[in-house]
Amino acid sequence: MKIVDCKTFLMNGVNRNWLFVKVVTDQDVYGWGEGTLELHEHAVEAAVKAMVPRIIGRDPTQIEKLWQAMYRHGFWRGGPVIGSAISAIDQALWDITGKVYGQPVYKLLGGAVRERVRAYTHASDLRGAREKVDEGFTAFKTGGWEVGKGSFREEDGPEALHEKIGAMRKEVGPEVDIMIDNHGRDRASIAIRKIQAIHEFGVLFFEEPTPPDNLDALAQVRAAGGPTDLATGERLYFRWGFKELLQRRLVDVIQPDICHGGGISELRRIASHAEMEYIKVAPHNPNGPVACAASLHLCAAIPNFHILETARDMPWHDKVQKVPLKIKDGYFELPTAPGLGIDLDEAVIKSRPFKPHAYSGSWDERDGSVADV
Numbered sequence: 001m002k003i004v005d006c007k008t009f010l011m012n013g014v015n016r017n018w019l020f021v022k023v024v025t026d027q028d029v030y031g032w033g034e035g036t037l038e039l040h041e042h043a044v045e046a047a048v049k050a051m052v053p054r055i056i057g058r059d060p061t062q063i064e065k066l067w068q069a070m071y072r073h074g075f076w077r078g079g080p081v082i083g084s085a086i087s088a089i090d091q092a093l094w095d096i097t098g099k100v101y102g103q104p105v106y107k108l109l110g111g112a113v114r115e116r117v118r119a120y121t122h123a124s125d126l127r128g129a130r131e132k133v134d135e136g137f138t139a140f141k142t143g144g145w146e147v148g149k150g151s152f153r154e155e156d157g158p159e160a161l162h163e164k165i166g167a168m169r170k171e172v173g174p175e176v177d178i179m180i181d182n183h184g185r186d187r188a189s190i191a192i193r194k195i196q197a198i199h200e201f202g203v204l205f206f207e208e209p210t211p212p213d214n215l216d217a218l219a220q221v222r223a224a225g226g227p228t229d230l231a232t233g234e235r236l237y238f239r240w241g242f243k244e245l246l247q248r249r250l251v252d253v254i255q256p257d258i259c260h261g262g263g264i265s266e267l268r269r270i271a272s273h274a275e276m277e278y279i280k281v282a283p284h285n286p287n288g289p290v291a292c293a294a295s296l297h298l299c300a301a302i303p304n305f306h307i308l309e310t311a312r313d314m315p316w317h318d319k320v321q322k323v324p325l326k327i328k329d330g331y332f333e334l335p336t337a338p339g340l341g342i343d344l345d346e347a348v349i350k351s352r353p354f355k356p357h358a359y360s361g362s363w364d365e366r367d368g369s370v371a372d373v
């Protein structure tokens, strides 16, 4: 079997544009992958095209050999654009390989170690929290900022977050897990005050307290933040991007994204490294359905899985799948069909062409200076 083509598709999924790849073989078998990188979709599409000469004419079931060729034969390494291109093709190779052997991908990863995969979704306010819990979710994540006003005034942040999370905890009760995403917006001292402010509400984790570029800032939060679990990792790529974070044990939970971190192959390895440090894995997964399916197979197979993000506010997520992934009582069912267990409807993809993002600049500070998104 040989790879004969690798097509790219951009589809507007409302909140973001999804980038799908379809790796086609000479034997009527194809595989889907996803490399959605919001705001940079065209850059990833170009990077996928640059990868194609490294995989064309090769056996798609030699996943590791092709992964190595994509990673090492490009000479330049790392980063979100190359990471997302490799991730997309890697997922498609696993999809093909599963179809060739007639097994779901998690079986090829050593088999499922759990029967279903716990998921969380998002809620920005009390009403949203109530709705998600009523839908059956046992966990949700909310932003560490004020709804409708961008970010809290820095000096008001900790108290305002205390009020927001306190109200949410009261609304949903003690059994529902709440997570907070700080989106890497604060310097260490403010992040520490926020974490201390919400400690009494027992959140599952506090995500991206500080920006992703400087682990020493995260270490400062770690040393002073108290017992609340910390999480980060959606903006780290490949094993080497996680190495120091894991070895220094700066968080309790890592959040690699199967669309950016090197695909199924690399996330399996990153998860094993985390397992050595007794750190759990809660994959970042706000993108499209192929990334979600690939994440599900990974989560089924790794022992240190924590909880999987899912974006349930995008109807096209289900509509573009010929048979949508199933979620019940806040848990995903494991796909049973060979490969990733999903297929996309190309007519639906074509009906939703790429749309430029509209929110650039909306996160500016009150004085007009640039704020982190």
Ligand SMILES: [Mg+2]
Residues within 6 Å of the ligand: 181, 183, 207, 208, 234
């Ligand atoms: Mg995040």
